[in-house]
Amino acid sequence: MSAALAPIPLETETITRERDALQRTWASEPGLLGWLREVNHVSIGKRYVITAFVFLLLGGLEAGVMRLQLSRPENRILNPDSYNQFFTVHGSTMMFLFAVPVMLGMGIWLVPMMIGTRNVSFPRLNAFGYYTYLFGGIVLYGAFLFNTGPDAGWFAYPPLSTAFTPGKRTDFWAQMITFTEIAALAASITLIATIFKQRAPGMTLNRIPLFVWSILVISFMVLFAMPTVAVASIFLALDRLISTHFFNAAEGGDPLLWQHMFWFFGHPEVYIIFIPGLGFVSHIVATFTRRPVFGYPMMVLSLVATAFMGFALWVHHMFATPLPQLGQSFFTAASTVIAIPTGVQIFCWIATIAAGRPRYATPFLFVLGFFIVFTIGGLTGVMVASVPFDLQVHDTYFVVAHFHYVLIGGALFPLLGAIYYWFPKFSGRLMSETLGKWHFWLLLIGVNVTFFPMHLLGYMGMPRRVYTYLPETGWGPLNSLASAGAGIIVVAMLIFAWNVFSSWRNGDVAGPNPWGADTLEWATESPPAPYNFAHIPVVQSPAPLWEASGTMPVVTGMRTDVREVLISSVMDAHPCGKHEHPGPSIWPFLTSVCVALYFVPVIFTPWGAVLGTVAVLAGAAGWGLPHATSSKPLPAPGSMYKDEPLTPEAAR
Amino acid sequence: MTPVMDTELVPPPQRLVSAFDASGIEEKYFGTDSVSWWGTVGFMVIEGFTLILCMGAYFYLRKNELGWPPERTPLPDLVVPTISLATLLLKLVPISMAARKARRWDGDGVRRWLAITLAWNLVNLGMRIAEFGALRVRWDTNAYGSIVWATLFDHAYLILFDLFETAGIALVFFRHQETHRDFGAVDDDAMYTWFLVLAFIPVYVMLYWFPRWT
Numbered sequence: 001m002s003a004a005l006a007p008i009p010l011e012t013e014t015i016t017r018e019r020d021a022l023q024r025t026w027a028s029e030p031g032l033l034g035w036l037r038e039v040n041h042v043s044i045g046k047r048y049v050i051t052a053f054v055f056l057l058l059g060g061l062e063a064g065v066m067r068l069q070l071s072r073p074e075n076r077i078l079n080p081d082s083y084n085q086f087f088t089v090h091g092s093t094m095m096f097l098f099a100v101p102v103m104l105g106m107g108i109w110l111v112p113m114m115i116g117t118r119n120v121s122f123p124r125l126n127a128f129g130y131y132t133y134l135f136g137g138i139v140l141y142g143a144f145l146f147n148t149g150p151d152a153g154w155f156a157y158p159p160l161s162t163a164f165t166p167g168k169r170t171d172f173w174a175q176m177i178t179f180t181e182i183a184a185l186a187a188s189i190t191l192i193a194t195i196f197k198q199r200a201p202g203m204t205l206n207r208i209p210l211f212v213w214s215i216l217v218i219s220f221m222v223l224f225a226m227p228t229v230a231v232a233s234i235f236l237a238l239d240r241l242i243s244t245h246f247f248n249a250a251e252g253g254d255p256l257l258w259q260h261m262f263w264f265f266g267h268p269e270v271y272i273i274f275i276p277g278l279g280f281v282s283h284i285v286a287t288f289t290r291r292p293v294f295g296y297p298m299m300v301l302s303l304v305a306t307a308f309m310g311f312a313l314w315v316h317h318m319f320a321t322p323l324p325q326l327g328q329s330f331f332t333a334a335s336t337v338i339a340i341p342t343g344v345q346i347f348c349w350i351a352t353i354a355a356g357r358p359r360y361a362t363p364f365l366f367v368l369g370f371f372i373v374f375t376i377g378g379l380t381g382v383m384v385a386s387v388p389f390d391l392q393v394h395d396t397y398f399v400v401a402h403f404h405y406v407l408i409g410g411a412l413f414p415l416l417g418a419i420y421y422w423f424p425k426f427s428g429r430l431m432s433e434t435l436g437k438w439h440f441w442l443l444l445i446g447v448n449v450t451f452f453p454m455h456l457l458g459y460m461g462m463p464r465r466v467y468t469y470l471p472e473t474g475w476g477p478l479n480s481l482a483s484a485g486a487g488i489i490v491v492a493m494l495i496f497a498w499n500v501f502s503s504w505r506n507g508d509v510a511g512p513n514p515w516g517a518d519t520l521e522w523a524t525e526s527p528p529a530p531y532n533f534a535h536i537p538v539v540q541s542p543a544p545l546w547e548a549s550g551t552m553p554v555v556t557g558m559r560t561d562v563r564e565v566l567i568s569s570v571m572d573a574h575p576c577g578k579h580e581h582p583g584p585s586i587w588p589f590l591t592s593v594c595v596a597l598y599f600v601p602v603i604f605t606p607w608g609a610v611l612g613t614v615a616v617l618a619g620a621a622g623w624g625l626p627h628a629t630s631s632k633p634l635p636a637p638g639s640m641y642k643d644e645p646l647t648p649e650a651a652r
Numbered sequence: 653m654t655p656v657m658d659t660e661l662v663p664p665p666q667r668l669v670s671a672f673d674a675s676g677i678e679e680k681y682f683g684t685d686s687v688s689w690w691g692t693v694g695f696m697v698i699e700g701f702t703l704i705l706c707m708g709a710y711f712y713l714r715k716n717e718l719g720w721p722p723e724r725t726p727l728p729d730l731v732v733p734t735i736s737l738a739t740l741l742l743k744l745v746p747i748s749m750a751a752r753k754a755r756r757w758d759g760d761g762v763r764r765w766l767a768i769t770l771a772w773n774l775v776n777l778g779m780r781i782a783e784f785g786a787l788r789v790r791w792d793t794n795a796y797g798s799i800v801w802a803t804l805f806d807h808a809y810l811i812l813f814d815l816f817e818t819a820g821i822a823l824v825f826f827r828h829q830e831t832h833r834d835f836g837a838v839d840d841d842a843m844y845t846w847f848l849v850l851a852f853i854p855v856y857v858m859l860y861w862f863p864r865w866t
């Protein structure tokens with residue numbers, strides 16, 4: 001493609017002129033209306049991440065109150081009913097409103113920059129996804145505020161969640177699920193198309209940055225996992241609202257059907273949460289050891305293998321149900337095998353670190369924290385994969401300890417490392433290293449002090465989801481210790497919040513590439529211009545910014561007066577087309593409102609479905625036919641795309 | 653506070669050189685080089701998978717009963733659903749013709765066949781509504797009733813959305829000046845219709861024949 005063409009240096013004047021034109025074309029609109037019409041991936045991605053952190057804060061506050069309640073025997077801060085709501089809302093918030101959206105949000109924000117394009121493939125669908133997610137969160141917390149927070153646990157097992165929870169609590173939970181799953185699906189479709197079709201020329205499959213691979217992998221997982229929980233939660237809602245019998249054993253239904261469906265989603269969900277974490281780790285390791293991650297093909301294959309295996313494990317959450325013996329053995333084996341691809345990756349990173357000269361900046365520290373915390377969680381994971389052991393600790397605090405180690409180690413630590421790492425790109429400023437180190441060490445200590453004792457509490461027989469316990473049980477001291485640990489976590493996170501706030505206002509100015517990193521997002525300005533790249537880069541190696549020798553090969557001949565992106569082939573990213581993106585629009589927001597008009601009224605009456613269908617169709621109409629209402633007729637085919645020859649038929 | 657970066661590691665300022673001239677490249681409206689094709693395929697995967705889930709749930713619930721349909725529940729009717737399936741299959745003709753015309757940029761041809769598709773869509777919708785009666789069970793009778801209703805409803809939503817999509821495209825073609833992209837939309841719509849019709853065949857077999865075999 002480019003090899004034959006002698007590179008032509010670009011005049012500074014041309015560059016400035018094109019930049020100005022691009023700025024006009026891609027700029028965000030001012031005001032509230034402009035905010036609601038926004039379709040730029042940088043803005044939408046930022047919103048996802050910030051919103052998700054707000055939910056992390058809320059979920060964290062709930063956790064803090066629970067730890068306060070459990071800090072000594074027979075405490076009376078929460079009563080049994082409110083404790084049920086607290087752990088359910090905490091778990092649901094962390095899983096559905098924090099962990100998954102934050103990872104997809106990071107993907108939406110970073111992927112187009114990493115692969116060298118201007119925006120995601122479906123900018124409006126992307127915006128729609130954000131609002132739908134936001135409404136899902138608002139619905140859950142709106143209900144919680146009015147003492148209607150769900151209280152049947154984050155996995156809402158029937159019959160507890162059907163026959164034994166009258167009122168509307170579980171219905172709000174089920175609808176929150178549907179909202180967030182629609183949002184995740186919208187984000188995934190957008191990301192898959194973007195990664196497949198909008199990579200910069202030359203970014204062949206084996207030059208895709210590892211984070212982009214991780215997002216591609218989880219987007220595919222979302223396509224299969226999210227419909228499962230959405231269908232299950234709709235069944236659940238129907239059982240509750242119009243007396244269907246999917247999970248009602250008395251009429252031929254089956255509560256275990258729920259468990260199968262929920263965990264067919266729920267287990268992959270864990271991987272959806274931590275695979276992007278692995279992506280973050282790879283980038284941070286590469287940058288701070290200043291060498292490409294060892295064993296790239298193995299890394300990619302491990303990611304893909306993890307995704308496939310992630311769908312073959314769900315039954316290990318159900319070892320305590322009557323399952324055939326053979327099934328138990330199979331799922332035990334599968335659960336153990338999945339440690340292999342993760343192990344492969346850990347060894348690749350260790351090899352990379354061992355061969356490089358690591359710089360112990362904050363992002364790198366969080367990677368080390370990830371190694372420690374996640375590995376402990378992985379080890380207890382291998383333990384509970386064995387059925388006899390699991391039957392002993394099932395539903396005890398051992399499990400609570402295990403999954404917090406996995407989730408905090410696998411998702412939170414890499415994510416925080418990623419925030420420190422990409423914050424300069426996000427805001428144009430560096431975060432404070434001193435505060436970052438305090439944050440890291442306090443968090444590492446706090447997490448271990450909080451959750452390690454829970455293993456022991458589990459051995460001592462303390463069940464999960466109890467609002468209090470008697471002094472005679474002897475669980476008091478370890479619980480106090482765990483609660484003290486939670487206090488340390490709170491301090492650590494306050495330092496983090498302060499660091500973000502103060503650095504955003506007056507941190508050191510970062511410049512485009514403060515860490516000397518290798519991937520394309522660092523070739524943009526910090527923060528990036530709304531069009532990301534004035535010229536789409538041409539990629540000639542897996543580490544484009546490290547191989548560059550004073551010149552940067554780019555694409556020319558793209559239009560600057562419309563939102564045009566380059567389309568390339570799936571495998572070897574050969575340019576094969578262009579695509580003109582739609583501009584800002586209010587319809588994604590309005591359609592999302594229409595979706596809310598569907599899901600919220602059906603909680604109260606089946607007629608909501610009729611109203612909702614009409615509303616959603618109206619929203620879709622407004623979205624799909626903007627030019628049907630515009631008075632100015634569009635040009636005839638052919639004339640709209642000036643440089644395109646008319647086919648004889650079209651000219652006819 | 654000093655940034656931890658190693659200043660000598662930062663690559664020197666880069667001079668931009670043109671390595672690829674994209675001005676000769678055109679937008680593609682059909683197939684895998686158009687992003688809307690990928691969007692359509694994405695939705696097909698999701699919707700196809702929800703149908704598979706309904707079918708999985710159907711067979712899972714089957715094991716809880718001795719007979720199928722369960723005792724005191726009649727077999728579903730066969731005539732109406734079969735007609736419904738036939739009308740669905742017939743819909744493939746006009747929409748495929750419309751797509752063929754679209755690939756030749758033949759606006760009038762597209763208009764003609766889209767009108768027929770649209771009218772036929774209403775027949776499909778009518779047949780589907782009749783089909784719910786042909787199940788001969790209510791959703792709240794037992795778990796069997798619940799799952800057959802859910803599966804059929806899931807597919808009915810696909811018909812509804814397809815009708816709506818076709819109507820939208822037709823509106824553009826009849827009332828406004830169509831663009832290249834609208835021709836691509838006809839093609840994607842045809843692909844979606846094929847999916848929706850073919851997906852119904854296993855559903856049909858499961859809902860109406862499987863109970864007769866067990």
Ligand code: HEM
Nearest residue numbers: 063066067087088091094099153154155407464465466486
């Ligand atoms: C940061 C400090 C955190 C603390 C102190 C904390 C504390 C707790 C506590 C006390 C419970 C209730 C245990 C019980 O009564 O059974 C709980 C449950 C749970 N937590 Fe956390 N948590 C934290 C972070 C997280 C994170 C980051 C996630 C996920 C990304 C998470 C996911 C969950 C889930 C899924 C449950 C189960 C809820 C249920 O039983 O339905 N937690 N956590």
